Amino acid sequence: MSADLPDLLQEAHVIVEQQQARLHALAATARQQRELAAASVRQVERQLDEANIQHRAAVQRRLPNVALMAQRCQELRERLDAVERELQRQQHALKQIEQLASQIAMSSGSLNDQSVSSDPWALALRSQVIFGREEERVRLAREVHDGPAQVLANSLMVLESAYGLAQPLGSQKLLTMLDRMRMATREGLQEVRRFIADLRPGKLEEQGLGAAIEEYVRGYSNAYGTTVQLDLEPLPALPTETAIVLYRIVQEALQNAHKYARGATIALHLRQQHSHLTLTVKDNGPGFDVYEVARRAGQSSWGLTSMRERAELIGARFTVSSRQGQGTEVMVVLPLEG
Numbered sequence: 001m002s003a004d005l006p007d008l009l010q011e012a013h014v015i016v017e018q019q020q021a022r023l024h025a026l027a028a029t030a031r032q033q034r035e036l037a038a039a040s041v042r043q044v045e046r047q048l049d050e051a052n053i054q055h056r057a058a059v060q061r062r063l064p065n066v067a068l069m070a071q072r073c074q075e076l077r078e079r080l081d082a083v084e085r086e087l088q089r090q091q092h093a094l095k096q097i098e099q100l101a102s103q104i105a106m107s108s109g110s111l112n113d114q115s116v117s118s119d120p121w122a123l124a125l126r127s128q129v130i131f132g133r134e135e136e137r138v139r140l141a142r143e144v145h146d147g148p149a150q151v152l153a154n155s156l157m158v159l160e161s162a163y164g165l166a167q168p169l170g171s172q173k174l175l176t177m178l179d180r181m182r183m184a185t186r187e188g189l190q191e192v193r194r195f196i197a198d199l200r201p202g203k204l205e206e207q208g209l210g211a212a213i214e215e216y217v218r219g220y221s222n223a224y225g226t227t228v229q230l231d232l233e234p235l236p237a238l239p240t241e242t243a244i245v246l247y248r249i250v251q252e253a254l255q256n257a258h259k260y261a262r263g264a265t266i267a268l269h270l271r272q273q274h275s276h277l278t279l280t281v282k283d284n285g286p287g288f289d290v291y292e293v294a295r296r297a298g299q300s301s302w303g304l305t306s307m308r309e310r311a312e313l314i315g316a317r318f319t320v321s322s323r324q325g326q327g328t329e330v331m332v333v334l335p336l337e338g
Helices: 007-061 066-112 120-169 172-199 209-224 240-260 290-295 302-313
Strands: 228-232 266-273 276-283 317-322 328-335
Touching: 007 066, 007 120, 120 172, 209 228, 209 240, 209 266, 240 266, 240 276, 240 302, 240 328, 302 317, 302 328
Parallel strands: 228 266
Antiparallel strands: 266 276, 276 328, 317 328
């Protein structure tokens, strides 16, 4: 602390530093509790998967304990709902503590330098916008999980039972129809679960941005059969809101590539270059006329607009380069502090 500061201002610094230390301790405790809640979710998910497999096998073999196994599956679903709600509470608490610590840190910076060009409260508001969007995604994921996902899961169980009951009848036409319905319902359930997973990136808060991107790329490649060449360098520590924005831009860029450059090879690079972090997502698809898309902005270019707005929230520069027949490249360049 500078000796040139007035006594009252030095005292203000001491108060802020004490509060920061207490908030950092609270955040560490909140992270531990979140990790325990996440471990509970994973454990119950495994138990539910095993119970569902056992129940389906019991239905197909017409075992007498089908009702008990169905009850066990229902109990595990309720348990999963409870532990997921607890995980959501812990994640929300951690975000609030981190956001408060960030606001105090920015206020401390304004004590040091009155000429700072970025309004700390404007930065705090940006963080609130980012976290607010994430909380809305979590809420939507829960509604989809409790609604359409449960309906499809229950429908699949009924179709599995119906298929097993129809087998002794020997009606090939009926079996064919039920089998098609089973396959369609199973595919629909997988799509809904993939949608829920996209809304809630599991490893982003637990293991960091790099691990979350790797997990998403694996799921993306398996789902669409697309080759993604991944190049991730060791990343510096990033604020939570910055990691969230970069992850969402990766998601949007890959989904755009799937939609408009289906089957094309994709290269994803994330690296630190001097005082900047650079993210690029490039495909070798058919490309498009950037100026024409810009002219129709707000109509069919929602994905590009969304990525640009997200990048601007964290002070990053967003560019899209594309020409017909030469693929498309999305680039985000983020200045790093210090």
